[in-house]
Amino acid sequence: MSDSDYDAVVIGSGAGGGASAFGLARAGLHVLLLEAGPSYDPHTDYNLHGADWEQRGFPHKVEPKERQTIAPLQMLSQRFDDLRSWNHLTGRRDIGNRREAVGYHHVVGLGGSTLQFTGEAHRLNPNSMKMYSQFGVAADWPFDYDELEPFYVDAERIIGVAGPSDNTRWRSRPCPLPPHLPSYASQRLGEACKGLGYSWAPNYLAALSQPYDGRPSCNYCGNCARGCPRLDKGSVDVTFIDQAIRSGNCDIKTNAQVTRLEAGADDRIQRVHFVSADGAAHVVKGRAIVIACGAIETPRLLLASMGTHAPQGIGNESGHVGKHFMETLYWTSSGLHPDPLASYRGLPSDSICWDFNAPDAIPDVIGGCRFAPSVAESDLLGPISYARRVVGGWGKQHKAAMRENFGNVLSLGAIGENLPNKNSFVDLDPDVVDPNGIPLAKIHSHLPDHELERVKFMAHTAREILGAAGVGKIFEEYGAYDAFNSTHVFGTCRMGIDPSTSVVNAFGRSHRWRNLFITDASVFPSSGGGEGPALTIEALALRSSAYIATLATRREL
Amino acid sequence: MRLGLCAPLTAHVHPLVAATVVGDKNQPISITLRAYLDTLLPADDISPSASTIGVHKHLLKKAQDDALYRRLLLLGTRWLEQQAQARDPVSFAALGEERREQIIMLAEDAPATALERVFFEHTRVDAFESYYSDPAIWATLGYPNAPQPLGFVGYGSAPRSTQS
Ligand SMILES: Cc1cc2nc3c(=O)[nH]c(=O)nc-3n(C[C@H](O)[C@H](O)[C@H](O)COP(=O)(O)OP(=O)(O)OC[C@H]3O[C@@H](n4cnc5c(N)ncnc54)[C@H](O)[C@@H]3O)c2cc1C
Ligand code: SF4
Numbered sequence: 001m002s003d004s005d006y007d008a009v010v011i012g013s014g015a016g017g018g019a020s021a022f023g024l025a026r027a028g029l030h031v032l033l034l035e036a037g038p039s040y041d042p043h044t045d046y047n048l049h050g051a052d053w054e055q056r057g058f059p060h061k062v063e064p065k066e067r068q069t070i071a072p073l074q075m076l077s078q079r080f081d082d083l084r085s086w087n088h089l090t091g092r093r094d095i096g097n098r099r100e101a102v103g104y105h106h107v108v109g110l111g112g113s114t115l116q117f118t119g120e121a122h123r124l125n126p127n128s129m130k131m132y133s134q135f136g137v138a139a140d141w142p143f144d145y146d147e148l149e150p151f152y153v154d155a156e157r158i159i160g161v162a163g164p165s166d167n168t169r170w171r172s173r174p175c176p177l178p179p180h181l182p183s184y185a186s187q188r189l190g191e192a193c194k195g196l197g198y199s200w201a202p203n204y205l206a207a208l209s210q211p212y213d214g215r216p217s218c219n220y221c222g223n224c225a226r227g228c229p230r231l232d233k234g235s236v237d238v239t240f241i242d243q244a245i246r247s248g249n250c251d252i253k254t255n256a257q258v259t260r261l262e263a264g265a266d267d268r269i270q271r272v273h274f275v276s277a278d279g280a281a282h283v284v285k286g287r288a289i290v291i292a293c294g295a296i297e298t299p300r301l302l303l304a305s306m307g308t309h310a311p312q313g314i315g316n317e318s319g320h321v322g323k324h325f326m327e328t329l330y331w332t333s334s335g336l337h338p339d340p341l342a343s344y345r346g347l348p349s350d351s352i353c354w355d356f357n358a359p360d361a362i363p364d365v366i367g368g369c370r371f372a373p374s375v376a377e378s379d380l381l382g383p384i385s386y387a388r389r390v391v392g393g394w395g396k397q398h399k400a401a402m403r404e405n406f407g408n409v410l411s412l413g414a415i416g417e418n419l420p421n422k423n424s425f426v427d428l429d430p431d432v433v434d435p436n437g438i439p440l441a442k443i444h445s446h447l448p449d450h451e452l453e454r455v456k457f458m459a460h461t462a463r464e465i466l467g468a469a470g471v472g473k474i475f476e477e478y479g480a481y482d483a484f485n486s487t488h489v490f491g492t493c494r495m496g497i498d499p500s501t502s503v504v505n506a507f508g509r510s511h512r513w514r515n516l517f518i519t520d521a522s523v524f525p526s527s528g529g530g531e532g533p534a535l536t537i538e539a540l541a542l543r544s545s546a547y548i549a550t551l552a553t554r555r556e557l
Numbered sequence: 558m559r560l561g562l563c564a565p566l567t568a569h570v571h572p573l574v575a576a577t578v579v580g581d582k583n584q585p586i587s588i589t590l591r592a593y594l595d596t597l598l599p600a601d602d603i604s605p606s607a608s609t610i611g612v613h614k615h616l617l618k619k620a621q622d623d624a625l626y627r628r629l630l631l632l633g634t635r636w637l638e639q640q641a642q643a644r645d646p647v648s649f650a651a652l653g654e655e656r657r658e659q660i661i662m663l664a665e666d667a668p669a670t671a672l673e674r675v676f677f678e679h680t681r682v683d684a685f686e687s688y689y690s691d692p693a694i695w696a697t698l699g700y701p702n703a704p705q706p707l708g709f710v711g712y713g714s715a716p717r718s719t720q721s
Contacts, residue, residue, distance in 0.1 A: 048705035051690050181713040219708025229705055342699070342716035345709035383689035383698055394597040394681060395658060399604060406698040407716060 006032040006251075007552060009272050009286030011258045011301070014112020016292030016520030018236030018244075019155065019538040023545025024290070025249035029552060032284060033241070033250055034274055036257040036293075037062045037108035040115055040237065046227030054382035058116045058226055062108035068296055069429045071444045073099035073484055080452050083331075083459055085478035089392040093482055102485035104296055104443060110254050111237030112294065113487070118224050118348045118377065119206040119233050120532035121161040123152050123169050125357050128368065128417065131526040135359060135366045137419050139324070139525035142497045142506035145170060151539035151546075158243065159234035160212035161535070163204030168354070177209045180218070183346025185410055186373045188337065192469035193353055203352040203372060206234030206534070213239075220346050222376045240538070256282075258301060259436050261289065261516075263309040268515045275436050287557045288548050292520040292541065295325070295489040299426045299522060300441035302493070315493065315503050315510045315518075322427050324420035324494050326527040327445055328486040331458040331479040332374050334411040335471030336390070342407040348376030349413075356461070357529040359417065365454045367417030368529025371462060374413030378476070390475060410471050414458035415488070415530035421448055426492050445484045455481055488533050493522035508544040515557050519544045587617060589634040592650035596657045597681060598688050604697040607688055615687035616680060626679075633676030636664070 007029035010021045021033040038061050040046075045059050076084070076097050085093040093100070106113040126145035131138040153173050155161075165174035179202035182190065190200035207218045207228075218232045231238045244250035255277035262283075264270040269289045274282050291298050299322040303313035313321055337343075349372040355361065357368040379385055383406060390409060391401045423446035428439035447455075459479065466474065495518075496502025499511035508523055510516040519541040521533050528536070551557045591608040594616070598607035607613065620627040634649075640660045641649035649657065664673035688694055695701070699716065701709075 049703055051692055051703060053703050053705075055686055055690065183712045184715055187713070219705075219710060220712040221704035221708040223704045340699070340716050342709075342712075344700070345712035345716075381704075383695060383700060384686050387685040387689055388682060394661070396599055396601055399598065399601055403603065403698055406700065 005284050006030050006286045008032070008288040008290055008548065009034065009284055010290040010292060011272065012036070012112065012291065012293035012297070012520065013110050013236065013241060013252075014107075014292060014294060014520065015114050015236055015534040015537040016541045017290070018111060018114070018240040019541035020290045020292055020519045020545050021250050022158070022240035022244040022247075023542045024288075024548060025244040025247040027545065027549035029249065029549060031244065031250045032286065033244070033252045034256040034258055034272070034284075035110050035252070035254045037110065037254065039110040039254050040227065042227065042229050042231050042238070046229040048221060048223050048226060048229055053223075053226070054384045056226065058107070060107065064106050064108055065103050067108070067434070068104055068441045068443055069432055070101035070103070070484060071442055073101055074446055075099075076482055080456070080481055083452065083455055083479055083481035085482050086476065087389055088475040089389065093478070095482060099447075099481070100483045102483045104489060105485070105487045106294060106296075110252065111235050111241065114235040114534055115227060115237065116225055117235065117487075117534060118532070120349055120372075121156065121159060121163070121204045121206040121234070121535040122528075122531035123171070123204075124528045124531050124536050125359070125368065126170055127358050127360075128526055128528045131359060131367075131419070137366055139494060139496060139501070141525050142495055148536070148539050148543065151542045152535065154542050155535055155538040159206045159239050159535075159538075160208050160215070161204055161206055161234070162209035164202055168201070169204070175204065177212060180205060180207070180209050180347055180350055182351045183220070183343070183373070185337075185341040185343035185375065186346065186351040188341065188410060188469045189373055189412060189465060190351060192465050196465065196468050198353050198355050198465070200351055200353050203349055204535075205347060205350065207347055208232040208234075218347060222344055222346060222348060222381055224348050225376065225379075236538075257436065258293075259304075259438055261301065261305040261314050263305070263307060263314055263513065265309055267512055269314070269513055286515075287552065288515050288517060290517045290519055290544075290548070292518070294520055295492045295522040296426055296441045296443060298518060298520055299492040300428065300439075303428050304438050315513060315516060317512050318500050318503065320494055320501065320503050322492050323425050324491040324525075325424040325426050325443070325445070326418040326420055326489065326491040326524070327424065327480070327484065328488045329369075329416040329418040329447070329451060329455060329480050329530075330413065330485075331455055331462055332378055332411055332413040332477065333459065333462040333466055333474050334375075334378055334380060334409055334476045335466050335474040336405055337408045337410045337470055338472065339470070340407055341410065343375045343409050344381040344407060349373060353465075356457075357531070359529060361529075362454060362457050365450065365457060367419055367454055369414050369416030369454060369458050370530040371412055371414045371458075371465065374411040375409055377413055378411045380409045380411060410466060410469055412462045412466050414462055416454045416458055417529045418451060418527045420491055421446060443484070447480065452481055455479055488521070488527070490521045490524040490527050490533060493518050494525050495523040496525060507547040508540065509547070517544055517548060586631060586634045587613060589637055589649050590616065590630060592657065593634070593637055593661070593680070594684050596654065596661055597684050599654070604694055607684055610688065610691050610693060612684050612687040616683055619683065629676055629679060632672055633680065636673045636676065
């Protein structure tokens with residue numbers, strides 16, 4: 001550490017940054033983790049104990065919505081009217097004829113978006129990593145699944161993932177913890193799937209089915225998206241970051257917004273500039289610089305760091321920074337079951353149907369999807385949401401209907417592959433800057449017809465399964481067709497072998513900048529068939545960290 | 558799916574002020590509001606009315622902190638009194654349940670930008686939020702407790718009867 005303050009400076013502390021900080025600190029490197037947001041105390045910040053719990057969402061301390069802009073979205077066409085969002089009380093989503101920009105959902109805080117995530121801990125379908133060579137779409141991952149598998153095992157062990165241990169999802173070792181028992185409501189969906197000839201299995205979850213590593217097991221409150229006050233949900237703060245701190249090798253600075261990377265003439269990043277909460281500007285040096293700001297903010301930081309040595313932005317020699325943006329392609333249908341289910345109980349997405357997850361599993365459409373219960377994701381967990389969205393009305397009839405129907409909602413959600421296209425990308429907004437004068441990221445999103453055909457399949461199958469489960473009438477549906485509303489974002493700093501078509505190599509290292517690495521979802525060459533990305537991001541980050549540690553040992557950074 | 562409060566209020570209240578102040582019959586706002594909320598959420602054999610568990614206090618508290626909302630309650634309750642007293646000098650609170658319901662239906666069916674409709678939409682949602690945040694009401698729905706600290710063990714089995 002002759003010329004640097006740290007062996008590695010990690011920027012961003014979500015799935016990618018948290019796992020990177022841990023992987024590097026575990027290897028004995030002296031790490032600084034810089035996070036733009038504050039830390040959260042699960043015991044005091046997440047209020048699921050009070051009578052007003054339902055009125056509180058995730059307690060964002062930094063409003064995430066104002067941190068990006070979204071370019072005007074596509075016009076809607078009558079052809080896909082069946083995919084418009086609607087509710088039986090309020091009617092069709094009242095947005096006119098243009099797709100609505102609802103937003104990029106994420107958390108600015110220590111632990112990033114995993115603080116709010118549902119906790120699905122998925123391995124990617126190996127076939128989804130070869131989309132170009134198999135189907136001529138997206139790009140191939142520059143290595144095979146087998147190379148990532150040991151890092152999946154490592155990440156699952158650190159988190160305490162619970163799930164089935166059979167080999168249906170390409171595993172070399174059993175899951176660390178046994179699967180959770182599906183909720184009573186999810187069992188109804190399972191029976192429906194069985195009747196239709198579909199499979200239905202316990203989901204892989206970053207939620208403890210037994211006490212693990214000093215954390216208690218889940219008590220099935222269903223509210224992971226409001227933040228888990230028990231600490232059993234495997235968000236990055238209570239797993240990777242906690243262990244990084246325990247290693248004694250990781251310093252953390254919260255409320256530290258990185259504003260610029262300073263490039264040198266020697267193809268190295270010389271310094272990292274950041275601003276602390278009091279507005280003071282700081283500079284720090286690292287032998288390795290690891291960026292993990294998420295697939296929207298990472299390209300923004302690289303593009304905004306343009307300068308003499310990097311006139312197009314750092315890492316953008318190929319012109320691919322910000323390109324190939326992939327979003328969350330989703331669909332959810334909700335209906336009332338005739339029997340009491342108390343469907344507010346249990347873990348969100350506790351079961352899953354993988355039958356259509358392979359890239360060629362949907363007839364006539366390339367790219368897969370998967371189905372899971374989504375009462376929690378739809379926020380249909382408490383009486384207020386029933387009063388407003390399910391039952392409606394007022395007076396004695398309303399009250400009787402509330403008693404009749406409360407707890408009976410059954411929802412099924414689908415998430416599918418999103419293939420990159422030239423109209424979906426992230427660039428810098430020429431008109432809007434943040435308080436530090438840095439242009440905001442501008443999201444451009446477009447869903448071509450083949451994406452909508454996939455959503456169509458997702459919608460039809462969700463309705464089919466709900467119908468088979470005994471749901472007579474669906475009362476609400478929403479999906480990606482008429483709303484950009486993303487929780488999973490990827491692709492904007494694609495990894496690949498060819499420096500002219502990608503930003504980083506197979507280890508997340510910039511093709512040009514020798515000490516620059518990217519370890520978040522921006523490196524995905526394809527999105528997968530609806531799998532939650534967090535576990536794959538973490539496995540990739542552990543893999544990159546091991547590589548960086550080897551380079552550090554060999555003095556090749 | 559949540560209704561945004563500020564935009565509709567700013568957009569719709571001011572133009573209607575002059576037209577609605579005229580009908581004031583000096584009925585204290587809290588009495589009219591209670592009667593209105595108890596028509597939206599009346600007592601029945603199983604659960605109490607809105608005012609029994611203090612829903613009106615919740616709305617009045619909100620009005621204390623928010624001038625625009627205060628104005629909305631004032632104008633909305635005046636509108637209710639105007640309707641009530643259009644035929645005979647009987648206050649809204651003194652009307653029979655059926656007549657109160659008829660008046661509220663007028664508000665519910667009014668154009669989206671009409672004062673009475675804006676008043677109805679906002680206060681109904683606020684009444685729901687207050688009423689259904691009360692553990693006593695949860696019990697009547699079979700909802701046992703806030704999500705934490707107990708969680709929902711036994712979640713894999715059929716729920717117990719909801720109407721005990
Ligand atoms: C409601 C919700 C539910 C989800 N459910 C699941 C699920 O069940 N399973 C799953 O796999 N995935 C889920 N996800 C997605 C998952 O959380 C993300 O894919 C994952 O966290 C992305 O990791 P990341 O490291 O790329 O970015 P993030 O986790 O978003 O972390 C980026 C971090 O970088 C920080 N940062 C940004 N810019 C700067 C800067 N300039 N300087 C310093 N710090 C900066 C941010 O504040 C943030 O903390 C969910 C997401 C949401 C919002
Ligand atoms: S369901 Fe389990 S993991 Fe999720 S918030 Fe509740 S206790 Fe935590």
